[in-house]
Amino acid sequence: MLDLDGLDFTKGHGLVTVVAQDARTGDVLMVAHADREALERTLATGEMHYRSRTRGLWHKGATSGNTQRVVALRADCDGDTVLARVEKAGPACHSGDESCFGPGRWDGLAALDATLADRAARALAPDEKPGYT
């Protein structure tokens, strides 16, 4: 899936940049770093592990439950960045947002879908005008 020996850890002083992307929606979820050990754990467990400069080896979701299951891992052309396509069990960001870049482009559609389902499920009150969402 990913050849660790093909990665260039030297430019990042032992780390590569990791971009986590939602495999279902295409949303970019977060950008973090990993060393060889974090990637070995990722390959062994099928769940994303990172290396935080402050927290050390970090199994994403170990405490929050918001794990990221690996769908695909791919290195970039010069081997210093890994693109991880993942299925996330919950919000990717510690802020509670679905991604660290705020709402994803599909979140708006999901919210609209929920609104439509809610409107469809309940009858209008006698004095209520229909809405247009």
Place this chain on the structure above:
Amino acid sequence: MLDLDGLDFTKGHGLVTVVAQDARTGDVLMVAHADREALERTLATGEMHYRSRTRGLWHKGATSGNTQRVVALRADCDGDTVLARVEKAGPACHSGDESCFGPGRWDGLAALDATLADRAARALAPDEKPGYT
């Protein structure tokens, strides 16, 4: 569109990480870096500028023609990474690939579409069996 004063350039020694994403397909195209000047030029021109550790200030596509027009710029939760949604004028990677992570997930569909159009446009030879793509 993007508040440069809200970015944290300190962790990256004057640089932030930039993830360029195809605004149309969602494919992650490349990961590079930018300093304040590169982002100012990006905002002023509407085309992606990066700061390369080796090449200095870099107007993407200035020589290759493969520019990236800015659709949206968004900082991540801690301000050290920028997600750039772009429309690309050509392949993002110096290798000629559409992205630095190899073929995008939509490239396969585009290839299939081209095959189907080609098959539909020509008649079968008398001794030719129909294919299933």
